[in-house]
Amino acid sequence: GTLLLEYSLGDEHSYLWAVTPATITSYQLPKRSVIEKTARIAYDLLTSRNRHLKGETAARFAVRVAKADMDYKVASARLSETVLGPVATELGAKRLVIVAEGALQFIPFAALPRPRARTYRPLVVDHEIVTLPSASVLTLLREEQARSRPASKAVAVLADPVFTADDPRLRDKHVASVTPAVGRLPASPKIKADLERAFDDLNEPVTSQSMPRLFSTRWEAEQITSRAGGASFQALDFDASRETAMSDVLKDYRIVHFASHAIIDEIHPELSGLVLSMVDERGNARNGYLRTGDIYKLKLSADLVVLSACRTGLGKDVRGEGLVGLTRGFMYAGAPRVVVSLWRVNDQATADLMVRFYRQMFPGTSSQSAAGNRKRNSTASALRSAQLEMLKNRRWQAPYFWAGFTLQGEWR
Numbered sequence: 001g002t003l004l005l006e007y008s009l010g011d012e013h014s015y016l017w018a019v020t021p022a023t024i025t026s027y028q029l030p031k032r033s034v035i036e037k038t039a040r041i042a043y044d045l046l047t048s049r050n051r052h053l054k055g056e057t058a059a060r061f062a063v064r065v066a067k068a069d070m071d072y073k074v075a076s077a078r079l080s081e082t083v084l085g086p087v088a089t090e091l092g093a094k095r096l097v098i099v100a101e102g103a104l105q106f107i108p109f110a111a112l113p114r115p116r117a118r119t120y121r122p123l124v125v126d127h128e129i130v131t132l133p134s135a136s137v138l139t140l141l142r143e144e145q146a147r148s149r150p151a152s153k154a155v156a157v158l159a160d161p162v163f164t165a166d167d168p169r170l171r172d173k174h175v176a177s178v179t180p181a182v183g184r185l186p187a188s189p190k191i192k193a194d195l196e197r198a199f200d201d202l203n204e205p206v207t208s209q210s211m212p213r214l215f216s217t218r219w220e221a222e223q224i225t226s227r228a229g230g231a232s233f234q235a236l237d238f239d240a241s242r243e244t245a246m247s248d249v250l251k252d253y254r255i256v257h258f259a260s261h262a263i264i265d266e267i268h269p270e271l272s273g274l275v276l277s278m279v280d281e282r283g284n285a286r287n288g289y290l291r292t293g294d295i296y297k298l299k300l301s302a303d304l305v306v307l308s309a310c311r312t313g314l315g316k317d318v319r320g321e322g323l324v325g326l327t328r329g330f331m332y333a334g335a336p337r338v339v340v341s342l343w344r345v346n347d348q349a350t351a352d353l354m355v356r357f358y359r360q361m362f363p364g365t366s367s368q369s370a371a372g373n374r375k376r377n378s379t380a381s382a383l384r385s386a387q388l389e390m391l392k393n394r395r396w397q398a399p400y401f402w403a404g405f406t407l408q409g410e411w412r
Contacts, residue, residue, distance in 0.1 A: 002411075003090060006099040006135060007083065009035055018087045019135075027086035032102060038079045039103035045072035046111065047343045049400050069398050073113070073120045080112040088115040095128040095380065095411065099135055105323050106314070108342055110387060111403035122399065124387050128380040130411045133322040141336040141410050148334060151254045151301040154231040154362075159221035159259035159308075161240040161277040161288065163211045169237055170283050211275055216351035217259035220308065223355045224257060227362050241277045242290050246298070255361075256302045256335070259354075262309035262326065263289075269316040269324045274309065295329035304379055305335040308354055313340030313406060327408050337379055337409035349390070349401040356386035380411040 004019040009032035016027045029035065048068035052061065083104065084091070091114070098109050109131075110124035123129060132138055162169055218236060225232040233253065235244045240260065250256050258274055265271040273291035280286050307313075307326060315325020327338045339357075341350075360382035377385070383405065390402035 002095040002097055003087075004097045004099070004135060005084075005087065007101050007104055009102045009104070016083065016086060018090055020090075025087075025090075029086070030082060035079075035082060036103040038075070038082055039107050042072060042075040042079050043103070043106050043343075045069075045075055046108075046400055046403070049346075050344045069400075072399065076112050077117075077120070079107070080115050084112065085115045091115075091123075091127070093126050095130065096123065097130045097132060097411070099132050101322070102317065105131075105317065106342055108399070108403040108406055110384075110406070111399035122391070122403070124384055124391070124403070128384050128411065129406070130380055131406050131408045133328065133408070137331070138410065141331065144334065145336045145410065149301055151252055151303070152231075153233070153252045153254065154228040155224060155255040155257060155358075156233040156235075156250050156253035157221040157224055157257040157259065158235045158240040158244060158276065159257075160214065160218040160236050161260050161275070162238055163213065163261075163275065163278050163288075165279050165283045165285075167213065167279070170279070170281065211261045211278075214260065214347055216347045217308070220259050220351040220354050221257075223351075224358045227355075227358045228255075229362070238277050238279075238281055241286070242288050242294070245274075245276065245290050246294060251299060251301050254301075254303045255306065256300060256304075257306040257308060257354075259308040259351075262307065262312045264311045264314045264325060266314060266316050272315065272325055274307070274326070292326065292329050295326060296332050298330075298333035300330070300334040302335045304337050304339065305330045306339040306354070307341070308339075308350055309341065310344040311341060313342050313408065331409060335409070337407060337411070339379070339383065339405055339407055341404045342406060343400075343404050345404045346401055349396050350405075352396065353386055353390055353402060353405065356389050357382050360385045378411065380407050383407050 002020075004017075006017045006019065007029075008015045008017075011033075012031055014029040014032055014035055016029055018025045018027070045068045048065050053064075056064070096109065100107070108129075110127075110129040111122050113120050113122060114126070221234050221236060225234045233249065235241070244250075245258075261275040263271070263273055263275060270292050273289050273294070276288040276290055278286060278288040307330075312326050313323070315323040315327070318324050327340055330338050360377050361379070363377060387402045387405075390396040396402055
C-alpha cells in the first residue's frame, strides 16, 4: 500500500525511482534547472501571503493573494506533470513516501494536484503523504526504535513562552521595560552572537517584531492536553523554557510538542533553533534559545515530535544529504517521526490544524486518559484527516493554510 518516490536532480537529466515491495522502476525527468524553476514558482505562489509590498493596501493585498491562489493551480499542475506524470498510473490510492532533492524539498506534495487531472484535486484527498531525507534513514529509524524504551505518558507541550521584558505576565511590573526580547538577551556573549548572526543571515532586524507573542499557541496547548487526558504535561509562560526542554521530564512522553518561534538559518544550520522563554518572572534575561546542538544532546523516548512553528522543516541544502536542520536533530535525539512546517505559517490556522490533528491522534473523548486510549490513529493518517478538514473549511481552504506541515520519518 506504499509507493516510494525518490528524486535525483542532475545538470543534464534528472531521475525518479518508483519503488514498491515488488518492483523498482526508473524514469528520466528534465534537468535540475527546469524542475527547480517550476518548483520555485509554485512555492512563491503558495506563500504569497507572507510577502507585503511597500505601500500595499489591504484591498490590493487581497487581490494579489487571490490571483496567486489561482495561478498556483496552474503552476502546481505543471510541476505535478513534470515530477509525477511518469508514475500517474501507479499512484492509485497508495501512501506516497517522498525522498526529494533540491527545490522539491520545499514543496508540500500534499498540495500538488493529481497529474493530468482536469480540475485541482490535491494529492492529500487520495493519499497519505510522508517525506524522508533518504530511504536508508528509514532503516536506521526502525533499528533505533526497536532498541528504545517506549514512553509511558501521552503528550508534553511547551507553548506560549515569554519573549520580551515588557510582557504583562511579568510578576514585578517595575522591572519591565520596553526593550525587545532579543535586546534583553542572556548574558552569555555566545548566545547573543548566535542569535544576531542568525538574524543577519535571514536579513532581518533584531526587534521585538521579530518574535511577537503567539497568543493562539496557548489555546493550542490547552486543547491538546485536554484531548490527551491525564497523562499529559504542559509548560506555559516562563515554564516553556530551555531548562524544561533540556530536563529529564520530556523523556516520559510519547509525543513532545513545541509551539513557539523558530529561527532557521539556511547558511549556518548550527545556529538554527527554537526560541523559548527569554526572560524569567522578574524580567531578567535568560538563555531561551534551544539551538541545534542542544537538540542533538536530547535523549527522547518520543514516538513523535511536533514543531508547531515557522519553517521548522527547512535547513541548509547539502548535496547528497538533503536539508540539515531541526528535523535531523530531533531524529538523532530519538524521535522516529517529526511534524514540521515549510514556510511562515499563520498563527491561528496552525492552532486550528493542530487541534484537529490531535483529535485524530486521540479519537476518544477528552475525559478518557490517553494511556487507556489504545486505538490511536497513525500520525500520517491523523495529519491527512486534519488537512482534509481544513481544506473543506472556507476560511482555511487555500493550501497556504493547511499544506505547510508535513510528516517526516516513520509512518507506521
